[in-house]
Structure formats: structure tokens, C-alpha cells
Amino acid sequence: MMAAAYESGAISLEGVMKRFGDFQAVDNVTLDIKLNEFFTLLGPSGCGKTTLLRMIAGFEMPSGGRILLDGKEISDLLPNQRPVNTVFQNYALFPHMSVAGNIGFGLKMLGRPKGEIRAAVAEMLRLVQLEGRGDSAVTQLSGGQQQRVALARALAPRPKVLLLDEPLSALDLKLRKSMQIELKRLQAETGITFVFVTHDQEEALSMSDRIAVMSHGKVRQVGSPADIYHRPADRFVADFIGETNFIEADAVSIAGGVARVRLPSGVEIPATFPAGVTPSGKVTVVIRPEHAQMVAQAGDGALRGIVGDIIYLGTDTHFHVRLDDGSPFIVRRQNATNGPSEFSPGESVGIRISDNVAQIVMNQP
Amino acid sequence: MARTFSVRRQSGFATVAMLCFFLLYLPIAALVVYAFNAGTSIAIWEGFSLRWFVSAWNNQQVVEASWRSLRIAAIAAVLATACATLAALATTHTAPYRGLTAKYAFINMPLLVPEIVTAVALLVFFSRVKLWTGYSGLGYLILAHSAFCVPFAYLPIRARLESMDASLGRAAADLYATPLQIFRHVTLPLLWPGVFAGLMLAFIISLDDVVITEFVKSSGQDTLPTYMLGQLRRAITPEMNAISTVFLLLSLSLVTVFFCLSRNRKKES
Ligand SMILES: Nc1ncnc2c1ncn2[C@@H]1O[C@H](COP(=O)(O)OP(=O)(O)OP(=O)(O)O)[C@@H](O)[C@H]1O
Ligand SMILES: [Mg+2]
Numbered sequence: 001m002m003a004a005a006y007e008s009g010a011i012s013l014e015g016v017m018k019r020f021g022d023f024q025a026v027d028n029v030t031l032d033i034k035l036n037e038f039f040t041l042l043g044p045s046g047c048g049k050t051t052l053l054r055m056i057a058g059f060e061m062p063s064g065g066r067i068l069l070d071g072k073e074i075s076d077l078l079p080n081q082r083p084v085n086t087v088f089q090n091y092a093l094f095p096h097m098s099v100a101g102n103i104g105f106g107l108k109m110l111g112r113p114k115g116e117i118r119a120a121v122a123e124m125l126r127l128v129q130l131e132g133r134g135d136s137a138v139t140q141l142s143g144g145q146q147q148r149v150a151l152a153r154a155l156a157p158r159p160k161v162l163l164l165d166e167p168l169s170a171l172d173l174k175l176r177k178s179m180q181i182e183l184k185r186l187q188a189e190t191g192i193t194f195v196f197v198t199h200d201q202e203e204a205l206s207m208s209d210r211i212a213v214m215s216h217g218k219v220r221q222v223g224s225p226a227d228i229y230h231r232p233a234d235r236f237v238a239d240f241i242g243e244t245n246f247i248e249a250d251a252v253s254i255a256g257g258v259a260r261v262r263l264p265s266g267v268e269i270p271a272t273f274p275a276g277v278t279p280s281g282k283v284t285v286v287i288r289p290e291h292a293q294m295v296a297q298a299g300d301g302a303l304r305g306i307v308g309d310i311i312y313l314g315t316d317t318h319f320h321v322r323l324d325d326g327s328p329f330i331v332r333r334q335n336a337t338n339g340p341s342e343f344s345p346g347e348s349v350g351i352r353i354s355d356n357v358a359q360i361v362m363n364q365p
Numbered sequence: 366m367a368r369t370f371s372v373r374r375q376s377g378f379a380t381v382a383m384l385c386f387f388l389l390y391l392p393i394a395a396l397v398v399y400a401f402n403a404g405t406s407i408a409i410w411e412g413f414s415l416r417w418f419v420s421a422w423n424n425q426q427v428v429e430a431s432w433r434s435l436r437i438a439a440i441a442a443v444l445a446t447a448c449a450t451l452a453a454l455a456t457t458h459t460a461p462y463r464g465l466t467a468k469y470a471f472i473n474m475p476l477l478v479p480e481i482v483t484a485v486a487l488l489v490f491f492s493r494v495k496l497w498t499g500y501s502g503l504g505y506l507i508l509a510h511s512a513f514c515v516p517f518a519y520l521p522i523r524a525r526l527e528s529m530d531a532s533l534g535r536a537a538a539d540l541y542a543t544p545l546q547i548f549r550h551v552t553l554p555l556l557w558p559g560v561f562a563g564l565m566l567a568f569i570i571s572l573d574d575v576v577i578t579e580f581v582k583s584s585g586q587d588t589l590p591t592y593m594l595g596q597l598r599r600a601i602t603p604e605m606n607a608i609s610t611v612f613l614l615l616s617l618s619l620v621t622v623f624f625c626l627s628r629n630r631k632k633e634s
Contacts, residue, residue: 092536106540
């Protein structure tokens with residue numbers, strides 16, 4: 001285990017804003033990132049993730065609001081005065097220094113004694129599994145190895161918070177998967193608070209303790225991966241995370257925190273809804289493709305339709321069904337056995353919906 | 366397949382090219398050859414000898430002028446490179462703003478202003494200053510050379526800086542480096558080849574200057590080029606050839622050093 005304990009910090013953002021001219025890149029973001037947390041900022045390109053991260057690091061001054069680290073405001077500190085380190089998307093390793101020189105840079109700038117730096121570098125090399133590569137030139141390393149050096153360099157000064165801006169986006173799929181596990185391990189081992197930026201929802205779901213979904217500079221929802229996936233707060237979140245079926249339905253009644261909605265087919269099913277809203281009248285219901293099954297008897301399902309495209313995905317098969325009212329619906333079925341599917345295009349089928357999986361979402365702009 | 370038009374395949378192209386090179390380098394070759402002439406003519410070959418090199422070496426005026434040239438070039442190159450480095454740092458990796466183009470223009474202006482204009486302007490200006498201060502040393506020449514060398518030093522430094530990743534500075538700041546530490550540990554080491562190239566370019570340009578030096582120098586402040594110009598008005602002996610040959614050798618070796626350095630750099634990345 002670790003030679004010395006790492007210190008971890010909590011970040012609070014209070015109404016943080018960033019304007020570039022007339023453009024609002026970050027719009028009134030309030031977030032509490034907890035101690036020891038693997039926190040992810042997730043959102044489409046241009047939604048302000050990097051800008052938010054750069055404000056925490058100190059490269060960008062907020063146009064409004066406050067940033068606090070362990071309750072103390074840090075908005076006015078320069079980047080070199082914040083106990084926060086960044087892993088850059090392009091790594092930004094110093095090309096004129098060796099691997100060890102890069103990893104020891106932060107401690108050297110802090111004026112630590114040579115012996116301490118050497119020990120810390122050795123420990124970091126072990127942590128990122130690059131023992132014996134301390135003297136290599138960083139330009140001679142593979143992409144994955146450079147990524148590890150960038151991680152070690154940012155961890156060596158023992159920051160309270162580590163910021164990671166899409167650190168895995170330059171790696172190929174296999175390497176990315178193994179680095180995801182590596183990152184989780186590093187975070188668990190050090191206990192440092194990680195703020196991780198990605199636009200890859202699968203990556204976010206698999207790694208995070210909590211996720212903040214952003215769009216157009218605003219935070220749409222904060223929650224655990226399961227929360228975000230199963231209880232999306234609004235249509236944007238539901239659409240952005242995973243594949244989704246949207247069904248227009250009527251809210252009929254509410255009882256015990258669960259609503260009953262009438263589907264276009266006339267069948268009524270229970271549906272959960274986000275806190276703080278009271279569904280009534282026309283509502284949109286989200287049903288994930290894996291929460292629906294196809295049945296040969298059209299009358300047996302909650303919905304009815306005609307099979308269109310059948311897309312084979314290896315582990316799963318997607319059935320694109322056109323419902324009776326014309327709207328599309330996707331059913332995902334795990335390929336538990338080999339052999340051809342029992343449904344074929346043009347066939348009339350029923351769709352059964354698992355119990356307690358429907359969620360009402362708000363139609364936010 | 367129709368071949369695209371290429372000037373290289375036009376008939377006579379090779380001949381013309383050869384002729385151009387010939388005309389360019391033949392006089393220089395002749396100059397070098399006659400530096401070793403045993404006779405006193407620069408046109409009639411009378412056998413091989415090193416006497417003109419020896420005579421140049423023993424010529425007090427030549428030695429003094431050379432020494433003066435080297436001193437001026439060395440100091441001017443350092444001053445110009447320091448200014449150029451600061452200018453490059455201030456004009457690269459910044460968001461475009463009003464007046465940036467004007468700054469480029471100002472920095473590079475000496476390349477465009479006819480040398481004779483600068484020379485006359487400096488003559489007039491410095492003669493005033495001389496009157497006021499009474500100082501008439503080498504300082505004027507050094508200042509003048511520093512000034513017109515700045516754009517030559519600026520260009521390679523700026524090119525180097527431009528190709529540098531801006532996020533390296535941010536990474537260093539993130540790792541607790543103060544602005545001064547960033548410059549010392551990250552910017553300068555990476556900028557060094559550009560600074561070195563700028564230094565050498567400025568040195569050669571200063572060493573070579575005639576027009577501005579001729580106007581600015583006081584009596585007894587001949588540099589090697591202005592001394593040679595003065596001698597040419599009198600008898601021309603192979604001594605001039607010998608001096609020129611040494612000069613050529615010096616420039617060539619500087620260029621070679623620079624070339625090797627920049628090639629090593631390329632191999633690294
Ligand atoms: N320095 C700047 N000047 C002007 N606009 C900027 C600046 N930096 C960012 N922006 C704008 O702010 C918006 C958010 O940018 P940001 O880099 O934070 O997005 P992002 O969520 O990180 O996107 P990506 O996933 O593509 O990296 C973008 O529309 C961008 O054009
Ligand atoms: Mg980004």
C-alpha cells in the first residue's frame with residue numbers, strides 16, 4: 001500500500017459562470033464534489049466541461065460565482081497556488097525531460113529536497129507500473145505509457161484534487177478499457193478526489209461514483225450512474241445516456257410517489273417521476289430497450305407494432321419496431337442462444353414492458 | 366496517362382540552372398584560388414603560396430579591423446538576440462488583439478527600410494548625440510548593429526516558439542511553477558535552438574555590414590568590411606582575396622554548426 005497517506009479535498013462550486021464575450025460557456029453551475037469521490041462531468045462537445053475544469057485548475061477566471069476547496073475560496077488563487085493538479089488531454093509532457101524529470105517536476109518546483117523527490121518518483125513509477133523507465137525520454141514512450149507518466153506527474157505532488165480532461169480519448173479501445181480500470185484502481189488506492197471529464201457516456205457510467213450531466217453550460221442532473229440511467233431528470237439526459245424509447249402518454253393518477261400512465265395502446269403502467277414535479281396530462285415516458293421484450297401474440301404486450309430492421313450486435317440484437325401509432329420503438333434482446341431470431345421483418349408483434357421500469361421525464365428546452 | 370506540366374522537364378532547364386550556379390560560384394572560386402597566388406596580381410597566376418595570408422596576418426590594420434568587427438558582432442548579436450527573444454515571447458501564443466499586426470510590422474521594419482535610409486538617419490542622430498555627450502567610442506556602432514540585427518534574430522526564435530505546445534506552460538503552472546520558473550525550466554530549454562540560431566544569424570549579419578557601418582563609424586573605427594572597401598580604392602593585391610577567404614570560411618563554419626544543430630533537433634522529435 002501507499003507509503004504516506006494522501007490528503008483528499010472537497011470542491012464546491014457556487015453559481016459559477018463563465019462568459020466569453022456574449023457567449024455563456026458555463027451558466028450558473030452549483031455542485032458539491034465530495035471527499036474521495038470519483039466525480040464525472042459528462043456532456044456533448046462544447047457544453048463547457050473543459051471550461052469548468054479550467055476554472056477549478058485556475059487557468060480561467062470565473063465571470064461570476066465562487067469556487068471553494070474544503071470550504072475555503074480559491075477563485076482568486078493562481079494555478080500554481082492551488083493544491084489541484086491536472087492530467088491534460090494531450091498529456092503536455094515536457095519533451096526535454098526524462099520520465100523521472102517529468103514526474104518530479106511538481107515537487108522540484110515546490111522546492112522539496114532531492115532525496116524526497118527521488119523517493120516520490122520511484123513510488124509513482126511503481127504506482128503506474130513503469131518501474132525501470134525513469135530514464136527514458138518521454139518521446140520514446142507509447143501513447144498508453146505517456147498517459148501513465150502524465151498521471152504520475154499529476155499525482156506526485158499529492159494534490160487534494162486531480163482533474164482529468166478526457167485523458168483516455170487519444171487511446172485505442174482496448175487500451176482505453178485497461179486504463180479505465182487503472183484509473184479506478186489509482187483513485188481507490190490514493191483516495192484523492194478525481195474530477196473526470198468525458199463525453200463518453202459508457203466510460204462515465206462504468207467509472208464514476210457520481211455524474212453531472214451538462215448541456216449548454218448548465219448542469220442538467222447530478223446523481224449516481226444508476227440514478228442517471230434509470231431515473232433521468234429530463235429528456236436531454238435520457239436521450240444522451242444510452243439508447244432510449246420515448247413514448248407520449250397520459251398521466252392518469254399519482255399514488256405513493258408513483259404515477260400511472262396510459263400508453264397510446266390504452267394499457268396503463270406505473271411510472272416513476274423526478275423529484276419536485278407533479279406529472280399531469282400529456283407526459284413523455286422513457287423505456288430503455290433492454291426493459292422491453294417481444295412476444296409473438298400482439299395482444300399480449302403493452303404495445304403493438306410491426307418489426308422493421310433487425311440489427312445484430314454480437315452480444316445483443318436490436319429490433320426496430322414501428323408501433324401502431326407510427327412511432328419507433330427499439331427492443332434489445334440478449335443473444336442467449338445461437339441461431340436465427342424467431343422474429344422477422346414485417347411481422348406483427350406485441351411488446352411487453354418489465355415491471356417498474358418506466359420513468360416520466362420533463363420536456364425541458 | 367497525361368503528365369502534368371513540370372518546369373523541370375522543359376528543354377534547356379538544366380542548362381540554364383547550371384549556368385546560374387556557375388555564374389554565382391565561379392567568381393567566388395576564382396577569389397579563393399587567387400588568394401593562394403604567389404604573384405602580386407589577382408588575375409595572373411604565378412604559383413602557389415601562402416604569402417598573402419601571412420601578409421594579412423602581419424598587417425596591423427587588418428588585425429585591428431578584424432578584432433573590432435568580431436567584438437561589435439558578438440556584443441550586437443547578444444543584445445539583438447535578447448531583445449528578439451523578449452519580442453518573440455510577447456508576440457506569440459497570445460490571443461489576437463488590436464495592434465498585434467502593427468507590432469510584427471514594427472519588429473520587422475528594419476528588413477524593409479532601405480539600409481541607406483537607416484544609415485543616414487543614424488548618422489544624423491548620432492552626430493547630435495556625439496555633440497551632446499562628447500562620447501565617440503564603439504558604442505554607436507554596437508547600438509546600430511544591434512538595432513538592425515533584431516529582426517534577423519527574431520525570425521528563428523519566433524518560429525521555434527510558434528511550434529511549441531502552449532499547454533506545456535499551463536502544465537508547468539499547474540505543477541506549482543512560478544512564471545519565472547516556467548521560463549527557466551520549460552520555455553527557455555525548448556526555445557534554446559531558436560535562440561542559438563538567432564544569435565548566429567545576427568552575428569553573421571553584423572559581421573557582414575558595410576553601409577550602416579560606413580555612415581556611423583568615426584575615424585579609426587574601421588571594421589573589416591569597411592577597411593576592405595577603403596583598400597579597394599587603392600592597389601588591389603591578393604591580400605584582399607586572402608582576407609575574404611578567411612571570412613568565407615568563418616561564415617561557412619557558423620552555418621555548418623547551425624545546420625548540424627538543427628538537424629539533431631529534428632531527429633529528436
Ligand atoms: N477562450 C475562449 N474564447 C471563446 N470561446 C471559448 C473559449 N474557450 C471555450 N470557448 C467556448 O465555450 C464553449 C465550451 O467550451 P469547452 O471547451 O468548455 O467545451 P467542452 O465541453 O470541453 O467540449 P469538448 O468535449 O469538445 O472538449 C465552446 O462553445 C467554446 O467554443
Ligand atoms: Mg473539452
